[in-house]
Amino acid sequence: MPEENSIGLAELIEQIKQELLSTEVEGEKPIPLFSVDQVSLELQVTARKEGKAGIKVYVVELGGGGSRDDVQKVTVTLTPLLSKEERIALYKTRYPQKWKLLEETSIEGLLKGSNDEPLGDLLG
Structure with a gap:
């Protein structure tokens, strides 16, 4: 998996958290009125050992190459x-x-x- 096209699991979760907590409105659309009690993400990830940094978990890109046998499905649930x-x-x-x-x-x-x-x- 090319490094420049990879996103780490922690980075993805942080981006989702920032978007859910954002109070900014893009364009003229009003913010929908709802309360988020739980967000479940089902992701395909791959783990890779990187030198002394330990194990790094990457989200698999859609249509990405690589062997399928090292890909794992992970469900992450975020709650307030x-x-x-x-x-x-x-x-x-x-x-x-x-x-x-x-x-x-x-x-x-x-x-x-x-x-x-x-x-x-x-x-x-």
Whole structure:
């Protein structure tokens, strides 16, 4: 596997983490409203011993060459340190004005297309 086309497992996980934690919006698209409770990655990796550096694990490139018998399938699961309930409680405390808008947007998204009746009428 050519070194210049390889990406280390730790580097890949770091890039995914940075993208999930990013608050920047690319272009004009709004950030989708959702909470990430778990991310599972299923990867094909190969391990190579590199001098005194120990063993290095590389993610296999799609369409890459090399022998197939040294490739292993690995599943990596990433979960947040705080539970969903803890994250919501912190958000409510830090951003009380934004929480009300977030709550309304979430409810509108859940009820989209189901009924034109006001929410109060539906809930009694």
